[in-house]
Amino acid sequence: MDFTFTEDQLSLSDAIHKFLMVEAAPELLREIWETESGRSAEMRAKLADQGLTALSVPEAYGGMGLGDLDWVLIQQELGYYAIPDSLTATAYLAVYLSKALPEDSKLKAHWLPKIADGSARIAVGHPINPFVADAANASLLLLWHADELHALRPSEATLTLNPSIDSSRRLYRVQWTPTDKTRVCGAEQGRELWQGVINRAGVAISAQLLGLAQRMLDLGTDYAAQRKQFGKPIGSFQAVKHHLADVAVKIEFARPVVQRAAQSLATGHPRASLHVSHARLVAGEAARLAARKSIQVHGAMGYTWEADLQMFMKRAWALDSTWGDAIFHKARIAEFVLAEGAALGPAETFTH
Amino acid sequence: MRLEYTERQKKFRAEVREWMAANVPKQALTSFDTKEGFAQHRAWEAKLNEGRWSAVTWPKELGGRSCDLIDWLIFEEEYWRAGAPLRVNQNGVFLLAPTLMEYGTDEQKARFLPRMAAGEDIWAQGWSEPGAGSDMAAIRTKAILEGDHYVINGQKTWSTRAVFADWCFGLFRTDPDSQRHHGLTFILLPLNLPGITIRPIKQLNGLPGFAEIFFDNVRVPAANRLGAEGQGWNVAMATAGFERGLMLRSPARFQKTAQNLVALYQRHREHADRDPSIRDAVLKSWMDAEAYALSTYQTASRLVRGGHIGPEASTNKIFWSELDLLMHETAMRILGARGELMPEAPEAAESAPWLDGFLFAQAGPIYAGSNEIQRNIIAERMLGLPRA
Known part of the structure; x- marks a missing residue:
């Protein structure tokens, strides 16, 4: 291991x-x-x-x-x-x-x-x-x-x-x-191949969403450290800090899911589709939260064409629904989790 | 990257599984926040120790198995899979022991660790004071060195397990003129010393899970100091790091709860599906428990290869405490009007463990450094934002 x-x-x-x-x-x-x-x-x-x-x-x-x-x-x-x-x-x-x-x-x-x-x-x-x-x-x-x-x-x-x-x-x-x-x-042969394409696109998009989330977090953090109100950087206020900390938490717990999905594709894991859909959902959640929080931290600047944040937000919003939207991916999770006799619980994560 | 167990790891898992199947009590123990339940749990700790399972990561000579963190995760998975009891000595085994290993003298390790592993000494923690909660550096309880003893005066509070525990570890102000995190010392003391008064505090479930400890000229041998005098803050931070980090809440516990939640939902699906958001919360619970396990395996792999835990450990505390709330809130939504039943109610068999977990989940975002403090740590130390 x-x-x-x-x-x-x-x-x-x-x-x-x-x-x-x-x-x-x-x-x-x-x-x-x-x-x-x-x-x-x-x-x-x-x-x-x-x-x-x-x-x-x-x-x-x-x-x-x-x-x-x-x-x-x-x-x-x-x-x-x-x-x-x-x-x-x-x-x-x-x-x-x-x-x-x-x-x-x-x-x-x-x-x-x-x-x-x-x-x-x-x-x-x-x-x-x-x-x-x-x-x-x-x-x-x-x-x-x-x-x-x-x-x-x-x-x-x-x-x-x-x-x-x-x-x-x-x-x-x-x-x-x-x-x-x-x-x-x-x-x-095509049926299996296209499944492989959807899963590889899924891991690629999940990983890109992780990168986008990190970029939006970095942009928000930089802005919060520079922008001053009430005589101090807004990033010293807890309300602002906690917005950004929440994004860091989401990224931290999405990353291993995405990386495991990639390994499952590499090794031909029988549950690769499940792992990819899990990756898509958590990476999408991280990216959407990063967009929401970063624009909030940017204030009115975040709503402008001029601020670079827009290119990362829009990419994230667009990618999140391609090669299977959240409805598609959640259905694949449900198919596994809600099946009779599903192998859930401790000791099942890597044992199959 | 290799996400498969080695043959040795598989054999280890099989060994744990076999022992748990033969030894885990068939009937759930009484809560360790009662006198009777505390004794039952102490006996379970002794039983675990007989099988050399009470502290698998410790060195063999101290009663452990010298397991690395991956083995520890395997052990925990089998422990929770078997439905084994909560660990009454978790303050000792998971919080104090790693600090003792790092800062203790050989004499202290030999004196405290084997008794801890055997459940002969159950440990309580002594961090918080009435004026020092999230702001732990505001500690005022004094321990003044007189000859070869510290004389302690003051008060600790929210001391988990202190009502029935044998020993306590905590931070005390040894330099009365010091400020904040300077002049603090980490001291270990038996709770039966003259001058100690313990006043139980009833928790939300009505049981005395924590207590106030009053110190009135309590004399503690200087040999009970852990680390150097005045260095207590650094020693304690190591403990806090472990607590927030890996060992206090292994993912297996949450995976077990998620599995139970799926089963509960399946039993009541016809009713529960009338609110589609319940199904969504059930799926999210499973996914997040799985994500927590994956993250822990990744961190463990990194540590096994010589890496370190940094401020990102604070993300753990937030993640598992919010997951625990989500799962228990979802269960209570499914249980509906039966959720409020006390354990002794004749019809509470299915709901009582969920109510118990639901109450305990309320504490998760508060203890071990509130989630607000964790978010500050993430923002300041991980993201580099300025302090207020």
């Missing part, structure tokens, strides 16, 4: 943290909002330089061959900096789907190297989400149809933009016709 990360895992995420601190300043993110795609080729190239696009691509295809547990720490950083890129769909979800295909699959041989070198952008669509993020500037769409996996070019579909409150997101309604030509794998 060892619930810790390796030195290598920690130093990689630490390096990414320091890198993004310089390369993903809020001013830059605001500039990227203004572009049509909401994405930046320069930022993508920098992420690729850091190896992030290659992280879980097998070494045979030019990647680093790392896994779910390595991703979870990186995803916390992507959340902390609200990175506007289709990195997760491309380098985590699409790689997961591609890796599961047979060795002679064209998708695998053609796209994995392009994902690894950062040149491909892949959008992934499943009916659990009404819209497909980043469909228009994707090189390839991987779409669900009746549990099958289909691959097509964006030009083969009709895309309708649905703007999001998060200025960095680009959501599309995708209309398309499945054919034998677009089908990559059938429903039998």
